[in-house]
Amino acid sequence: MKLLAVTDKVVEFIYSPSLVEKFSDVDLVLSCGDLPYYYLEYIISMLNVPLLYVHGNHDPPVEHSWSGLQSTGPSGGVNVHGRLVREKGLSVAGLEGSIRYKPQGCYQYTNLEMWSQVLRMSPALLFNRLITGRPLDILLAHSPPYGIHNGRDRTHVGFKSFLWLMRWFKPRYLLHGHRHVYNPLEITETQYEQTTVINVYPYKILEIDVESK
Numbered sequence: 001m002k003l004l005a006v007t008d009k010v011v012e013f014i015y016s017p018s019l020v021e022k023f024s025d026v027d028l029v030l031s032c033g034d035l036p037y038y039y040l041e042y043i044i045s046m047l048n049v050p051l052l053y054v055h056g057n058h059d060p061p062v063e064h065s066w067s068g069l070q071s072t073g074p075s076g077g078v079n080v081h082g083r084l085v086r087e088k089g090l091s092v093a094g095l096e097g098s099i100r101y102k103p104q105g106c107y108q109y110t111n112l113e114m115w116s117q118v119l120r121m122s123p124a125l126l127f128n129r130l131i132t133g134r135p136l137d138i139l140l141a142h143s144p145p146y147g148i149h150n151g152r153d154r155t156h157v158g159f160k161s162f163l164w165l166m167r168w169f170k171p172r173y174l175l176h177g178h179r180h181v182y183n184p185l186e187i188t189e190t191q192y193e194q195t196t197v198i199n200v201y202p203y204k205i206l207e208i209d210v211e212s213k
């Protein structure tokens with residue numbers, strides 16, 4: 001199965017008819033957040049595939065379109081924050097937002113608040129492993145884990161609870177954004193225990209095998 005993961009930046013050729021020429025064989029789109037909803041809607045309507053997403057810290061609680069419509073997320077997409085969904089044979093769980101760096105602001109969490117999100121989701125992950133006999137396929141996040149692809153500043157430090165989640169639930173992939181990559185030598189793929197952690201900024205194509213069950 002071929003996945004298109006996007007995050008943080010509108011890529012010109014993706015937001016154009018060339019998208020269909022290049023990515024007509026994509027089966028599923030995943031968004032790690034901080035993207036305009038119209039961009040995500042454009043991608044899935046052109047490719048005619050499902051979208052799973054989480055919000056990033058810069059996503060507005062409500063996006064106003066030029067025609068006056070208001071939306072709280074991309075139309076036609078499934079918000080996977082705090083839950084696990086199965087799509088095309090893959091199990092995908094999501095955790096939105098970044099570390100809290102402002103007292104107010106949507107989609108920001110303290111380490112403690114993220115721990116509570118992770119623990120609240122854990123029974124569903126355990127249950128999934130029991131019934132499928134397989135670990136989680138993808139953890140879709142906006143923020144990186146602590147110590148992996150994260151920054152040292154207050155805004156870009158990752159979550160410690162993600163490390164625990166990877167040790168316990170062994171997702172095959174953790175996909176994240178939030179950290180913009182400008183240096184081609186910067187590491188964007190790291191193996192942590194049994195999980196491949198990927199910073200998808202601004203997009204990545206992933207081939208993933210799906211066991212039919």
Ligand SMILES: [Zn+2]
Pocket residue numbers: 034056057058098142177178179
């Ligand atoms: Zn961000």
